[in-house]
Every structure is written in structure tokens, then in C-alpha cells.
Amino acid sequence: MEKYNFGLDEEMIKELSEEFAPRNFVKTLKLSQPHTIEDARASLEEYGRELARRSIEKGEKRIDRVYHVMKKAMEKTGEMKFPFILQRYLEIAYLSIQPFRRLRIVANSSKIISYRLNECSLYKAIEEEYGKEAANKMVCKSACFALIEEILSHFDFDIKPSLEASMADDRKCQFKIER
Amino acid sequence: MIPQIEIDKNKCATPYECKKCLQICPQAVFAVAPTKVERFKETAPEDYEVQAVFKDKCVLCMDCVKVCPTGAIKVKVGSS
Amino acid sequence: MCELCEKYGDNGGRWYLNPENYARPLYKKVEKGKEKEPMILTELQGPFYYKPLIELKDNPEAFEKMREGYSKFHETMGGQVVSLEDAKKMVEIAQPIARMDCICRRITRATLEDGEQRPRTCLGLGVGMFRWEEWPERYKGGVEFLSTEEAKEHIEHWHKRGMVITIMTFGTPYIGGICLCDYPDCLAIRMRLDYGIKPMLLKGHQVAKVNYEECTGCGTCVQRCQFGAIKMEVTTKKSNIDMTRCFGCGVCTYACPQDAISLIDREKLPGLKEEW
Ligand code: SF4
Numbered sequence: 378m379e380k381y382n383f384g385l386d387e388e389m390i391k392e393l394s395e396e397f398a399p400r401n402f403v404k405t406l407k408l409s410q411p412h413t414i415e416d417a418r419a420s421l422e423e424y425g426r427e428l429a430r431r432s433i434e435k436g437e438k439r440i441d442r443v444y445h446v447m448k449k450a451m452e453k454t455g456e457m458k459f460p461f462i463l464q465r466y467l468e469i470a471y472l473s474i475q476p477f478r479r480l481r482i483v484a485n486s487s488k489i490i491s492y493r494l495n496e497c498s499l500y501k502a503i504e505e506e507y508g509k510e511a512a513n514k515m516v517c518k519s520a521c522f523a524l525i526e527e528i529l530s531h532f533d534f535d536i537k538p539s540l541e542a543s544m545a546d547d548r549k550c551q552f553k554i555e556r
Numbered sequence: 557m558i559p560q561i562e563i564d565k566n567k568c569a570t571p572y573e574c575k576k577c578l579q580i581c582p583q584a585v586f587a588v589a590p591t592k593v594e595r596f597k598e599t600a601p602e603d604y605e606v607q608a609v610f611k612d613k614c615v616l617c618m619d620c621v622k623v624c625p626t627g628a629i630k631v632k633v634g635s636s
Numbered sequence: 637m638c639e640l641c642e643k644y645g646d647n648g649g650r651w652y653l654n655p656e657n658y659a660r661p662l663y664k665k666v667e668k669g670k671e672k673e674p675m676i677l678t679e680l681q682g683p684f685y686y687k688p689l690i691e692l693k694d695n696p697e698a699f700e701k702m703r704e705g706y707s708k709f710h711e712t713m714g715g716q717v718v719s720l721e722d723a724k725k726m727v728e729i730a731q732p733i734a735r736m737d738c739i740c741r742r743i744t745r746a747t748l749e750d751g752e753q754r755p756r757t758c759l760g761l762g763v764g765m766f767r768w769e770e771w772p773e774r775y776k777g778g779v780e781f782l783s784t785e786e787a788k789e790h791i792e793h794w795h796k797r798g799m800v801i802t803i804m805t806f807g808t809p810y811i812g813g814i815c816l817c818d819y820p821d822c823l824a825i826r827m828r829l830d831y832g833i834k835p836m837l838l839k840g841h842q843v844a845k846v847n848y849e850e851c852t853g854c855g856t857c858v859q860r861c862q863f864g865a866i867k868m869e870v871t872t873k874k875s876n877i878d879m880t881r882c883f884g885c886g887v888c889t890y891a892c893p894q895d896a897i898s899l900i901d902r903e904k905l906p907g908l909k910e911e912w
């Protein structure tokens with residue numbers, strides 16, 4: 378049997394991680410000036426959306442064996458676009474900007490995707506650049522929501538994601554996407 | 557007393573293909589498994605091994621001994 | 637309460653209906669040189685590892701001691717009997733679902749379910765199924781992905797023919813498969829019944845009870861029970877189920893032409909609610 382590669386294309390992750398390095402991006406936010414918070418929110422949204430777009434654009438070209446088999450399974454059964462296509466792009470996006478090696482998936486059934494981040498490089502970068510108080514305002518969630526929403530709309534899902542736990546209050550973030 | 561069951565590996569070269577003892581034993585005493593496994597590859601027939609596992613269940617009917625085409629199986633009353 | 641529900645249930649619900657117990661990422665970034673070898677060979681050689689335990693069958697004390705160790709191990713890899721109704725709920729949660737060869741029968745009877753000559757019985761669950769090609773020896777004959785409806789039909793088909801539906805975990809509580817099992821070829825049933833390795837197969841959430849008014853004593857159910865829980869009571873001409881032996885699989889309820897057997901909740905019976 379052929380020796381397939383089941384992992385994500387490493388080059389792709391590297392390219393995305395350079396393009397979207399949280400540290401560099403966070404410097405542009407100027408969060409220390411209070412009146413810029415609205416601007417910051419807008420640019421975080423743009424960052425999340427763009428990360429989603431680029432992940433999908435690259436990910437649709439670099440098809441690892443897991444994605445290949447998944448697509449075939451979807452063709453055969455007519456199911457699994459939810460949760461797995463969405464999960465794939467969430468994983469690509471987060472693995473590109475986050476320090477952890479696997480995204481902690483809490484649920485991935487035909488009705489719900491939920492995942493958790495016990496650490497976050499974007500939050501950490503904001504904290505380091507602008508202080509704990511700024512970070513704990515959780516403006517960064519605009520980036521995560523934009524990322525999720527862009528992936529959902531790209532694959533024609535009309536669902537509102539929710540944040541069930543946040544770094545500021547719970548020392549972890551947990552998102553839920555439920556149909 | 558648990559019966560003693562011995563299988564001569566040299567005589568039983570490709571157990572997964574022969575499988576006669578595995579299928580005839582009324583007490584399902586035997587088990588067959590690969591001795592190695594590799595990525596992207598099925599194990600070769602000669603890299604399988606049959607072992608008598610559930611020996612306490614053996615009733616010494618000798619069906620396995622009779623059916624074995626290579627005379628690889630020896631079954632004896634156990635001694636303590 | 638069922639130990640697994642207590643630990644892994646979602647607010648008192650059944651543990652196998654909690655979506656968290658099916659969740660895994662699709663990908664991970666591997667550190668070069670740190671790839672972990674999966675325990676495929678161990679899994680394939682399963683019964684070989686029980687030999688030392690079985691050798692001690694004549695020595696109850698030593699056997700008991702060693703059995704504890706085996707039981708401990710199976711707290712991470714084991715399962716439970718489920719009813720058809722619950723299994724159908726499970727496949728509504730689990731994704732993907734793939735039909736595959738039963739590893740137990742391959743080991744104990746050297747039969748291969750390749751889908752051509754022999755229909756496949758087992759269902760593999762979860763994202764690991766997308767990687768089956770990495771281990772063709774494990775997934776001999778390939779796997780076939782099923783839709784939720786196809787999976788329900790598959791389970792019902794085998795269950796009505798007499799197979800017990802069981803859950804298999806790989807790293808409890810992660811649910812890796814739904815198996816369709818019978819004695820003696822299923823290793824889980826066998827290790828539980830013959831050697832008392834309890835966490836390898838817990839009893840289900842229900843137990844069967846005969847309605848003596850309806851039972852005509854035809855005896856059909858007696859032949860079906862894989863756990864030896866049913867006998868024909870000759871004097872009363874009714875079947876009798878020993879509910880302390882019953883695993884609640886439900887096979888007999890489908891076998892009975894009179895619909896005389898029903899499954900009732902284990903936890904409603906004070907005498908059985910701690911009996912798993
Ligand atoms: S919402 Fe949570 S996961 Fe998203 S960027 Fe902020 S801290 Fe990180």
C-alpha cells in the first residue's frame with residue numbers, strides 16, 4: 378500500500394504561522410489608547426476572517442490523506458460536512474497561530490462542535506504588549522468569532538457560535554458551535 | 557488440572573490460512589495473531605502464530621490433534 | 637449507579653450518550669522523533685496476553701491476585717452492553733461510522749469479514765477511521781463508511797439475528813467502536829464470563845424480565861441468550877430469566893414471538909442497581 382501522509386502539510390502551517398504571527402499583529406492594535414478599542418475590534422475581526430480565508434484557500438489545495446478519505450466518506454454517506462470540514466479548518470487555523478500541538482476537541486458530533494484552548498498566544502501577546510487589564514477585556518474574542526463565522530459561512534452553515542468559558546474568567550476559552 | 561497443549565511452530569507455518577484447529581475446537585481454546593505489524597503493509601502469512609490460550613476450557617476431545625494436517629499439536633492431561 | 641456514568645456522564649446521563657466521549661482532533665503537530673507507536677500489535681495479539689492468568693486457573697489465590705491487575709488494565713480499554721435503542725442514539729452522535737472486520741473473531745476463529753464472502757459486523761467510530769490505511773493489517777479487507785441510517789440498520793440487522801451490542805473504548809472514556817458480539821468468539825464477553833474481568837464488559841442499563849402471562853413456553857429465547865441467563869422451567873412450562881446473570885442485551889426480547897420479554901431499567905430495581 379502507498380505510504381500516505383495523514384498529517385497536515387507542514388509547509389502550509391509554517392506559511393500561515395508566519396503570515397499571522399500573533400505577536401506582530403498585536404503590535405498594530407495600539408490598545409493602550411482607550412479610544413482605539415473599536416478600531417482594534419475591527420482589525421481583530423479582519424485578522425480572524427483573513428486567517429480563516431487563507432486557511433481554507435491553502436487547505437483546499439494541500440490535501441492530506443485524512444482530508445482525502447474524509448471527502449470520500451462524505452461523498453458516500455452524504456454526511457459529515459458537519460462537523461469535520463469545519464473542524465479541519467479550525468484545526469489548521471489554530472495550529473498555525475497557537476503554541477499547542479493539538480486542538481482540544483470537546484465534542485464533534487453531527488450536531489455539535491466544541492473545543493477548548495487552555496492557553497492562547499493572541500491573549501498572551503495582548504497581555505504582554507498592553508497589560509493584563511487590556512487582555513481581560515477579551516477584545517480578542519472578535520478574532521475567534523470572526524474566524525469561526527467565516528469558516529461557517531464559507532461552507533454554507535448558518536449557525537451562531539458561542540463562547541462558553543473565557544480566558545479572563547476561567548483561564549481557558551471554550552467555544553461551541555451547535556446546529 | 558489445566559491440560560497441556562503444545563504447538564510446534566515449525567510444523568505450523570501459516571496458521572491463519574490453515575485455521576483447522578481454530579475452527580474445529582468445541583471449546584474455542586486457540587487464538588491466532590500476527591507476530592509483527594508494520595505501517596502500510598499486511599502481515600505475511602508466515603508471520604502469524606497460533607497459540608492455545610483458553611487451556612482451562614479444553615476437554616481433551618483431541619479433535620484438534622486429529623484435524624491438524626501437519627501433526628503440530630500435542631495435547632496432554634495436565635500435571636501439577 | 638453505573639461507574640462509567642458517574643465518572644463520564646453528562647449531568648447524570650448515560651456516559652455513552654455524552655458527545656465528549658467521542659471527541660478527538662483530526663490532526664496533531666508531531667515533534668520529530670517523538671512519534672508514539674500505537675499499540676496495534678498488542679491489540680491484535682490480545683488473547684496471548686491472558687495466558688499467564690489462565691495458567692493460574694488451578695490456583696485460586698494467585699489467580700485472584702493476577703486478575704486484579706488485568707481488571708485494572710481494562711479500566712482503560714473495555715466496554716459495556718447496550719440496548720438497540722441506545723445504540724441507535726449513539727450512532728446519531730458518533731461520526732464517522734465505518735463498517736469493518738471483527739478483530740475478535742479473526743483472532744479466535746481465524747475468520748475474516750471482508751464484506752464479500754462474509755458480511756462485516758463491527759463498527760469503528762471516530763476520526764481514527766480516516767487513517768485506517770496506515771494499518772492495513774488491523775483493518776484487513778478495508779473499511780466502509782456508513783451514514784447514520786445505514787449504521788442503525790446494520791446494528792438492528794445483527795441484533796435481531798442474535799448478536800449482543802457492545803461498546804468498546806480505546807482509552808476510556810473515548811468510545812472507539814460498537815461491536816456485535818456472541819460467545820465464545822467475542823473476547824470481551826468471554827473474559828468477563830469465564831475469567832471475571834469486569835471492566836472489559838459491564839452489564840447494560842437494563843435487565844430482561846419474562847411476563848409469565850404471555851409466555852407460551854416455546855423455548856426460542858433460551859437458545860438466544862449469549863450469557864446463559866435463560867432456562868426453560870419444565871414444571872411451569874415457562875422460560876425463566878436469572879436477572880442477576882442477565883446483561884440486558886435485549887436479544888431475547890426480539891427473539892420472542894409472543895413479545896413476552898421486556899427490558900426494564902436496572903436502576904429501578906434496588907437489588908440490581910449496583911450490579912454491573
Ligand atoms: S477568545 Fe480566547 S481563544 Fe480566542 S483569542 Fe481570545 S483568549 Fe484566545
Ligand code: SF4
Pocket residue numbers: 561580581582583584585613614615616617618619620621631
Ligand atoms: S483437545 Fe479438544 S477441547 Fe482441547 S484444544 Fe483440542 S479440540 Fe479443543
Ligand code: SF4
Pocket residue numbers: 563567568569570571572574575576577578606623624625626627628629
Ligand atoms: S491445524 Fe495444525 S497446521 Fe493448522 S493451524 Fe492448527 S496447528 Fe497449525
Ligand code: SF4
Pocket residue numbers: 843844860861862863864865866877881882883884885886887888889
Ligand atoms: S436474558 Fe435476554 S437480555 Fe438478558 S442477557 Fe440473556 S438474551 Fe440478553
Ligand code: SF4
Pocket residue numbers: 846850851852853854855856857858874875891892893894895896897
Ligand atoms: S420466546 Fe417468549 S414465549 Fe417462547 S419461551 Fe421465551 S419468553 Fe416464552
